[in-house]
Amino acid sequence: MAEADTVIQMAGAAPVTGEAMLVAERLTRRFGGLAANQDVCLTLERGKLHALLGPNGAGKSTCINMLSGDLPPSEGRILLGGKDITGLGAAQRSRIGIGRSYQRTNIFPQFSVLENCRLAAQSRNPRPWKLFTDAMHLFDTLERARAAILEAGLGGREERIAGTMSHGEQRQLEIAMVLATDARVLLLDEPLAGMGSDESAQMVELLRGLKENRAILLVEHDMDAVFAVADTITVMVNGVVLESGPPEQIRNSADVQTAYLGDGHV
Amino acid sequence: MNKEHGRTAVRSIVGLVGVAVGAMLPLAAAHAAEKVKVGLMLPYTGTYAALGTAITNGFKQYVAEQGGMLAGREVEYFVVDDESNPAKATENANKLVKRDEVDVLVGTVHSGVALAMAKVARDSKTLMIIPNAGADELTGPLCAPNVFRTSFTNWQPAYAMGKVAAERGHKTAVTLTWKYAAGEQAVNGFADAFKGAGGKVLKQLTLPFPGVEFQPYLTEIASLKPDAVYVFFAGGGAVKFVKDYDAAGLKSSIPLYSSGFLTDGTLGAMGGAGEGLLTALQYADGLDVAKDKDFRSAYAASYKMQPDVYAVQGYDAAQLLKSGLDAVKTGKLEQGAMIKAMESATIDSPRGAFTLSKAHNPVQDIYLRKAEGEENKVVGVAAGKLADPARGCRM
Amino acid sequence: MNPTTQSRVAMIFKLAVLAGVIAFPVFGSAFYTEMVAKVLVLAIFAMSLDLLVGFTGLVSLGHAAYFGIAAYAVALATPKYDPANLWVVFPLAVLAAALAAFFIGLFVLRTKGIYFIMVTLAFAQMAYYIFHDTPLGGGSDGIYVNFKPDATIAGWTPFDLNEPLQLYYIVVLALVAVFAFLSLVLRSPFGRVLVGIRSNEHRMQSLGYATFRYKLAAFTLAGALAGVAGFLYAVLFGFVTPEYLSWHQSGNVLMMVILGGMGNLGGAVLGAFAFIGLQELFSDWTKHWQLLMGGVIVAAVLFMPGGLSALPRRILKVVNGERGNG
């Protein structure tokens, strides 16, 4: 991977201290006349977890959709390792190492946990021309899938049918699938949504462990979790970045307090 | 709900077993010495159902007149509904030929189905009599010693109509038909005669089958201003075309000619728009043929309806079969002898006596008819003793 | 029954059916042997559609087009007074069907859901008109294949398609080959992706799969296999007609897939037998057999999700349930 030490300083962006992996420059997305995102700048660094906060309708989903390639930006650029990837679609971005999980559980419910992750792992080396080879005999793929299952804490549940598992397990599976793709940049859309407190605590542990060697964007509502794991926090309101910085800075920011934490968070 | 599943399951199992058992049954029906097995493969459902029924009635009427026997042989019928579906045609023909082992195959109306039947008849060397389908190639490039026809070729009435159109002093014509084999063959027949007599076909219009949106063509005809228009349509398309032609005001300015199928059985539905139309066909209402009068009254008595050209063709199919059977009085049906007898037979048809051409198609008078009320009244002979050229027949 | 016993029973059932099919000509008459051959060809056709409908989740209502195109390729490639060479005409027919599927796939796969259903139907109708209306197709009445292809290679004739029995076993062989081929493909990485697309196409994309290319490959493959069926059909009956491409044909084969239970290759074969069996049974009973057929289709949709192949499991469930209550 190309070393990209370009330090990009923009209005509202947090200072970059480490190795920038994914950089968003002035991303704007309009729906009709309405700007869902306006000049959003973000930098995801290796080994760091960057959390994206904001009330409902702040534009977090639009932002993560643009980063993952599900939604083309109206303006702005996205760089991975210094290379412009704005024009790439979701599938292409996945192939260059950007993995995402979804807010609404998005798995293959009829398949086993192993098959879910195996499909994810297979995408790295698809070999579709091997028509007469049993997919279960492609051991590199299988190994990567099993490793991801272990890392996501689903060891021993490989043969469970995904759709029959608990909500928390399905969220874990989402993460396992992203890991199985060997993604270097993880875009996680509310992985804690709908979880009980035990499950949440487990997930927070899991997230902490994932940071090493990867860059993570975490969109999350759960304040405690965010402040527990985030290295950088960006707060969005009405489609623009309100403030961006380390957790302490955000915790103490008056703007954030009034705009968001004060009345938005229950 | 569960009961419902059970029932469906039982039904499908019964279905499967039924087929299996049917398949295993040895073909017990032995060849009775004094029987002739006739396979009727005709449409009894779908668009041509009425035609299939008329042909069957005509056939059975002749057998009844002969005392229920043909040449001293009892007639055993095997009936298959071909649904006018060419996709099933080969298999349906095989049902009669291979399963029922009929001596003669009689059918059908739809040309595509008839083509598939003729293939089976040729391959299995089964005698075949076509009581309607007019595809030129059946007694043309695809002619065969064991394939006969008692109806017509698409070429015949069209050629006769072209001759009449020229005789009536028309110098230019436009033709219109569906883009399908029967239409194209008919239009060629018309053009053969019309051009042969010095006329000029300005344009041959075709529309996709079975489309009925005629307006663009009527507009084009109006702008070409030919002396005459020849069309080939049948059934629902015929009704709609004649109505549209009339409503567009063309009927009064440009005379419309057609093969007889345009007005056969459709005049009622045209509701007056067809009045006075001239068409050509091998049969007509009000023929001065003694045989026809007897045939009509007998048919009306048996079936409580008036016969049509299809009933006549079915009747003649039975006659033709009888002349073949006459040549092999008892014992095995020797096909060579039958074919020889049928080739030289003169069929005493209600349409007027006819013989068969070398290619086994009727050499017959084609009548000029005029639509009056719901009848196609004969006004004369358009072409006497007309034989199809049988192009491509190597027999 | 646990899953392994279940799959063992299914295996035994499949082998029994195969044995029955192989032994059939010994007991059945020539006519019924030909009829079974026809059903086997339709079973290949149904399996090819099942690859799309049952495994990839693409509901094509125009699959008869590829069947018909291959059949026409046989008719058009056969000289008037000589047989064509099998080893030329077979690949030609399959290639023609595959190419048509590839190019139509480029268009239709741009759409989804209801659009896809309608657009596949419309393109099949277009193919129908090409054969029905243009000189290329030989017109509305259809054309003969006067001679069955000749299997001679380099002076050696391994089998003769003019012999009904040999043709029958070639058809059986083709069915087994297609069945085995599809079974292998469905286990392969490619097949797994197709099943994934059926389950959740969006997720497959976000995992990095170029799903359009996979779907196009599946569409082309299904077209090619439909072409195998179309080729055999033309050889079997020696006659091709535009009706082979009609949308009723597409509807019927879809019905076979559903009747047998989609997403199950054995089900497609079962469905072909059931469909033709019902058709024969009903048309023996009454000339209004289409009414009964329509009724069965409606009832099957309302009351029999999963098709025939799901019946044993469902019956078992009912039986077990009752035992539990008693």
Add this chain to the structure above:
Amino acid sequence: MDFTTFLIQILNALQYGLLLFLVASGLTLVFGIMGIINLAHGSFYMIGAYLAFALTSMTGNLMLSIALGIPLAFAFGALLEWLLFAHLYKRDHLEQVLLTYGLILIFEELRSITMGDDVHGVDIPAMFSASIPLSDTLSYPVYRILISVVCLALAGGLWWLMQRTRLGMMIRAGSHDRDMVQSLGIDINLLYRTVFALGVALAALAGMLAAPISSVYPGMGGSVLIISFVIVVIGGIGSVWGALLAALLIGFADTFGKVLVPDLAGLVVYLVMAAVLLWRPEGIFRKG
């Protein structure tokens, strides 16, 4: 082609396009709002035509027959929805395809049993049976113009229904979110039943209006179905305006295709569809 002929062909194209719109509008409504794919739509057209024939032979008046036929078709649609289609909303499209395919067979066979397989004509009402001369040889039937007017009025009426009435508002809401509408206290089952019955009535009305000029014959529904599909695909599912535009486009393509490229006349419509698919895979007026 001289200029007068050209103008008349434009008139033909418009008139054909409007009739196609009438047939396709019911289909796009049912597609777009209920998410149901209905292959039996052509059968409803056929049923309408036969209804016109049967009622006209009883009453002797086409206008009266149409007035009677519309409520009959509407009731028939509501009954079908209650019996069959109501069970399909949660099923996938495949099952809808099959069920409606089965219905085609049933309707066609019932038609054959009850009405026979003959071709029938329906008389144009006397007051509309005149023709207007357009050129020295060609005149234009008043009844065709009447059909165009009715189609235009219906297009306007549908627009008004969808945009300006409470029912239309509910329909539009229902097409976006079934649960939301239900939570608003609207009886969604009744709403869907109404929409479906409306779709059936529209198809039947098209059949009734077309009966005098097209005549009434077996299999008349089949050809209408596929062309309606093409229109819905081009126009965009659920869009009334899209259907109108697409129907006119097809009317023009078909009419001028027949005149200018007669050898490809059967294909022109599909080529237009392919072109639109390349340009906009979800139709000209895709719905959000």
